[in-house]
Amino acid sequence: MGGFDDVPEQTKTGKIIAVATLQVKPGKEARFEELISNARDAANSDKEPGTLTYRTNREVDKSGKPTGKYLLFEEYAGKAGFTAHCAQPPLQALLAETDIIASMNLDYAEGKPVIYQ
Known part of the structure; x- marks a missing residue:
């Protein structure tokens, strides 16, 4: 399980x-x-030029009913883009409300597909 401090340097x-x-x-x-x-x-938006992709999704159960789990897929031009995103007021507003998120896991990967079909 990663965190904000675990983002790869390169x-x-x-x-x-x-x-x-x-x-x-x-x-x-x-x-x-x-x-x-x-x-x-x-x-x-153009407020975060280092953010290439930012998608938010809500998990659904077998019947299609939404659960309380959310999945975010984010792509950044590099660590500076990630750091800039984390400093933006909208994300800081979310993180400031400590009674919303029960748990969070953050994993990192490099920006090149390694599995091909």
């Missing part, structure tokens, strides 16, 4: 992929979605 491609899995506390989903939407909108 990868072969220079790009950094971050995959975040967040468990949101019951009853806090609407507030989380409001805050993460603000972070996503900023990430996908």
Whole structure:
């Protein structure tokens, strides 16, 4: 399990992929979605040129019903892009509300596919 301090200094491609899995506390989903939407909108704007991709998704169970788990797929031009994203006010606003996220796992990969079909 990684964290914000575990982001790689460098990868072969220079790009950094971050995959975040967040468990949101019951009853806090609407507030989380409001805050993460603000972070996503900023990430996908010209405010964050080092953010190449920022997608947010909510897990569904076998019947298609949404759960409290969210998956974020993020791609950055490098560590500086990741660091700049983390410093943006919309993400800081989310992180400041400590009663929303029950748990978070953050994993990193390099920005080049290594598995081909």
